[in-house]
Amino acid sequence: MSEFAAGPQAWVGAWSEKRASLTPDREGLVDATTGDRFTYAELDRRANRTARLLREHGVADGGRVAVVSRNRPAVVDCFFATGKTGGVLAPLSHRLAPPELSELLERVDPGLLVVETPFLADVREALDETDDLDTTLLAVEAAGSSEERGEISTYADALPEDASPVETAALSPEDPHLLLHTGGSTGTPKETVVTHHGIVWNSVNTITAWGLRDDDVTPMVFPMFHTGGWNVLTVPLWHMGGTVVVAREFDPGDLLRVIEDEGGSVLVAVPAVLRMMTDHDEWETTDLSTLRFAKSGGGPCRQSVMEAWWDRDVELSQGYGLTECGPNNFAMPEGWPRERADAVGVPAMHVDARVVEGGEEVQQGAVGELELRSPHAAAGYLDNPEETEATFGGGWVATGDLARVDEDGYFHIEGRKKHMFVSGGENVYPAEVEDAIAGHDAVSEVVVVPVPDERWGQVGKAVVELAPGAESLSLDDLRAFLDGRLARFKHPQHLAFVESMPTSGPDKIDREAVTERFGE
Known part of the structure; x- marks a missing residue:
């Protein structure tokens, strides 16, 4: 690797600074909830203020800031600001339960924790379960009463007024910028280390x-x-x-x-x-x-x-x-x-x-x-x-x-790979079966899970959310529909119904929840 590729580069984390110098008046961010609109020049000024806040709390040169919030400009500020300071942003899901948040907070070990007001109670409970985590808690300027926030300062009040340019850290492309947790379908999610190099190449x-x-x-x-x-x-x-x-x-x-x-x-x-x-x-x-x-x-x-x-x-x-x-x-x-x-x-x-x-x-x-x-x-x-x-x-x-x-x-x-099952010595891939079943007019969503069978070892159970206006669907009707579309050994042998599929993450169907309820 060349010295240039391996050495520090001022541009690696300077996303907002570089874009502001190229297209200062172009809008980079729109907040549809409030109607606020931000040019790249404005985003860079906000990032400068946030960078000063992060440095005050030691979130630089590898220091970590965790955020528990829905999508809002303050989260964007933290992304650009950690790039400037050499810090690492760890956004955590506000959908996690306090014990899960507690485990992730201990793993991430943030110097600063920024939380949207609706999630403060869960985060406080999570912090109470950690082993003396040394972090500063700030509440985002979200709707909420002072009673909800308690003695916690708000992110907006804590921001320095100075929006002038800050010294940008000289980073290596291999330095981390994001800690992103996986979906967490089994157990507590793993934190994935995403580098500046990976972000740029993606x-x-x-x-x-x-x-x-x-x-x-x-x-x-x-x-x-x-x-x-x-x-x-x-x-x-x-x-x-x-x-x-x-x-x-x-x-x-x-x-x-x-x-x-x-x-x-x-x-x-x-x-x-x-x-x-x-x-x-x-x-x-x-x-x-x-x-x-x-x-x-x-x-x-x-x-x-x-x-x-x-x-x-x-x-x-x-x-x-x-x-x-x-x-x-x-x-x-x-x-x-x-x-x-x-x-x-x-x-x-x-x-x-x-x-x-x-x-x-x-x-x-x-x-x-x-x-x-x-x-x-x-x-x-x-x-x-x-x-x-x-x-x-x-x-x-x-x-x-x-x-x-x-x-x-x-x-x-x-x-x-973990969802595949074997029926009578044949591999069955649920996605293929689900795609065929979804072609039925009565089906809105479907998940196929394996269940034990004395003769074949395992067979499929189709868990169906009916389409609007569909009153019923029998297993015989479904299997008749699949004839000629799927090999017989792939046909589900059982049928169950849900009013709506459980979801996890960004509106993805929670297969594990379906399997836990209807599967083995």
């Missing part, structure tokens, strides 16, 4: 693969405690000088209105959000003509949802990513055929991908574990050498997801 991969432009506008529907909140579109658009729209909460109607009012040009959301938008009363009347493309991520998107977007002349395709790598790893080739809509595309410019079994690549069309290699991969898990070695130790990132590659080089995700 941005480059996203811009080159998706064709992002400096005039792009996106409503950011992923929470900023999630890699989707930062690395799917937010940081790549700031890299280009585009505009990111945030809000405390987004419902489908609000999202449609933001696209129309702000001229949204790119949208990435989970399948559930995309489906709820198509079901909304304003779907047909909303002007979507500014949308250049939309992408679905976080799970398989049903064909019916994709067709609804295509019918509105919006190019919707599926993506694939994870906290540990990217997350933007694939892109659909130019002019891709609609019959490949179930694929996530081909590897992005600076991404290698392969499908393996026992460390060896499988033949074309065979299912195996997806492994990725890219300069945008994370550095590992915080203080977890065993898990780091298991996921990152072989020179490739082991995703834990099953995939196959078709004859045209498109990658297809077949579900999580």
Whole structure:
């Protein structure tokens, strides 16, 4: 590695400073909740004030600031400011229970903890369970009474008035900038160490693969405690000088209105959000003509949802990513055929991908574990050498997801490796079965889980959320529908219903909750 590549570089963390010098009057952030709008020059001044606050509390040169908040400008301030100071931002999910927050806080060990007022009670309870964590607690300037905040100072009151330029830390690209926790589907989430190097390379991969432009506008529907909140579109658009729209909460109607009012040009959301938008009363009347493309991520998107977007002349395709790598790893080739809509595309410019079994690549069309290699991969898990070695130790990132590659080089995700089950000696991949079941008019959402069977060892149980207007669905009707669509051994042998699917993270279906209730 050259001395330039390995040595300190002032630009590595100077995102807001660099963008403010290039496009000072262009809007980088819009707060849809309050109507406030911020140019890049204003964002940089806010970051300077926050950088001074962080240095007052020792959050520099590797020091950590944790944030428990919904999407709001103060969280953006902390991102830009930690870049300036050489600090590390650790956004934590406000959806976690106090014991989970307590464990993560002890792991992150922040010098400063910034909390939105609605979550102060849970954070206080979490802090009471830690072993003398030495941190300063500040309440974000959210709605809430002084009684709720108690003696805690507010972030706004604590900010220094001086917004003049600060000395930017000279950082190595390998220095960490974000600690992002995984979904936490089993046990307490792991903290993934994301370096400046990884953030920059994911941005480059996203811009080159998706064709992002400096005039792009996106409503950011992923929470900023999630890699989707930062690395799917937010940081790549700031890299280009585009505009990111945030809000405390987004419902489908609000999202449609933001696209129309702000001229949204790119949208990435989970399948559930995309489906709820198509079901909304304003779907047909909303002007979507500014949308250049939309992408679905976080799970398989049903064909019916994709067709609804295509019918509105919006190019919707599926993506694939994870906290540990990217997350933007694939892109659909130019002019891709609609019959490949179930694929996530081909590897992005600076991404290698392969499908393996026992460390060896499988033949074309065979299912195996997806492994990725890219300069945008994370550095590992915080203080977890065993898990780091298991996921990152072989020179490739082991995703834990099953995939196959078709004859045209498109990658297809077949579900999580741990969700696969064996029925009568045959592998069954729930994602494939769910996709077939979702084609039934009576089905809105479906999760297939394995249950014990005396004859076959394991068989599938389909857990179904009925579509609006559908009164019932029998197992016999469902199996008749699947005849000719799926091999008989893949057909579910049991059927159960839920009023609505449980969710986790950014509106993703919580498979573990479904399995715990209906599975083995």
